[in-house]
Amino acid sequence: MIRVKAPGLFTTLQDLGRYGAQEQGMPVAGAMDTLGLRIANALCGNAQNTAALELSYMGPTLVAEADTVQFGLAGNMAVEWLPADGGSPKKLSSWRSVTLKRGEALRIGVLGEAYTYVAVAGGFDLPPLLGSLSTYTRAGLGGFEGRQLRENDALPLKSVTPGSDQELAADAASLYGEGPVRVTLGPQAYRFSEAGTQAFLSGEYTVSKEADRMGLRLEGPVIEHLRGADIASEGIVTGAIQVPGNGQPIMLLADHQTTGGYTKIATIISADLPRVGRLKPGAKLRFQAVSVAEAESLRRAQEAALNSLLGGMRPARPEGGLDLDALYTANLISGMVDAATGADA
Template sequence: MIQIIKAGTLTTIQDAGRSGYQELGVPESGALDSFSFKCSNLLVGNPENTPVLESVLFGPEVKFTEDTFIAITGADIGPMVNGDKVNLWETLKINSGSILSFSGPTGNGIRSYLSVSGGVRTEETELVMGSYSTYLPGGFGGHEGRALQDGDFVHVGKGDANFSGGLSLKSPPHFADLETIRIIEGPQRDKFIESAIQTLTSNSYEVTPNSDRMGCRLNGPILEHVDTPDVISDGNAFGVIQVPGDGKPIILLADRGTTGGYAKIATVITADRSKLAQLVPGAKINFEVVNQGRAVDLLRDQEKLLASLSNDLSVPLKFRVEGVVVDAVGDDGRPLSATNFEKIGYSMTVSDGTMDHQVELEISE
């Protein structure tokens, strides 16, 4: 268990979000910076989708009541354990009674992620539509649908007993005051005058203070519509750039409305969504158009970084044989890892990091 001594700014419980409910008007929510979120979990031996604490600018002060592993990723907001500075993007061993605090933002990003081995819960944490994520406008998910407050207690799940720490991300991202955000044109490019996309990509846009988890609002040269800014309401994707009647673009984020009736000139590529989460008010954005192939390549590069962490984990692989779950071990008696495998029918090649093993069994959860 951890005690929230000081809650920080908008510290909420978030996971990967709730999918499959947008047709009912329920936003995805979830961690805004999905890359930092996933890294934080892998660094403590958790599955990628384990709930974490997301904070904005000023992190919480928390006391740990048991030994555990933690990791802090995303924005650098000056993490300290018992008053001593600690590193981001690596596994940290925490002793019972230790206090984690933050000195404040350093200018490198705005959102920080705190993961704990086993994941964070509260007694009031409920799985709502498949997710623990907090959706503040709707007042559900997380801890009673609200941000954490001073004096709250957060329960910690059971971590992997075989996890020994020692992980770090070799090339962590740096969040700049001037970011290049890559986009794909559309889906309603034809609703704008011909020069609108050139206006968008040849000028810098500034993030305004009224940006939030719903959308990143920008100031800059206006984007002119052919006639009306309105379209028949359709689905809103994460990262889509809608332009209302005033011509000022809004990039929609995790807590966005599920549908919208303003024309959308472009969409931020998946690999650059995490950059959006870390933009501080006053930061500048330059937009660059790329094609779909380039967008896919950039996403694959990002996934390789995550895989480099995942491949360092030793997750015991188990198989189900006629209803009985058994451990899978290599020829040397060591447990096999489930971090890298390829299933072909009922045949599977499993790597333990040094050699491949061919098995003919069906993997279980």
């Protein structure tokens, strides 16, 4: 197992989501940054939908209580390896896997994004709910006891022999893209004035402090309705952008409600959802409208880029110095030359 010595700010178990149950009122949940989850799993040899730990803002301290535990670290975060004997910690990079022995620990501090991921080789030995280990904390369902982790929790692991530690050979930042967040307009674009739509597409918005796994409230130019903000409740998809009566948009994300009765001006394209999921309060963003065909093309290109990145993983280089074991076992001499004669010795 791994034991939680310190839980972090809001650490939960998440996979790619719980699909097929929204008609029963069950949100999809799942990772806020699906790219990060998939990379963390790949780094330690897991299937990409294996449940991993999703960290929020401040990470946990995790102690290995097995002979070996391999962790996959995806996201920009401050990571330290803590020896079992209480000696000095050693800083680690992220975007790699690292194998710990019994009693050793990982201490993860401030995160560079709102959410990052820690996978373990083989995954967690916990029962799924409706085919998923994703945690939906608002209803206390899924994951580990339906809640965020607490101090001294013990998470059981599936028995697995870890492979060699891996790292990304290229920067993952290009997967997420930059520039305006791309959207397809609708499904209620007709319920907004031309000036309102223009304000949405030309203005700059700020992620407010009202930001969590359910969605991000934005502050910025008011979006004008034509006939009010209310509609008959209908199904919600991840990435839908609701605009209530105050004209300030809300981007609905992993834990969004299954139905809603506010007009929706646009939907974030799937290729940009991982980038949006990483945003912290105070982040600035703009929107750009694209066609459905463009959205599909962008998503296919992102998937190809992810596969290329994962296909190029390499053995992880040691942190803080030479790998002496590898050095001693390598053939470092290809031959010898007599210094006096220049002939092969």
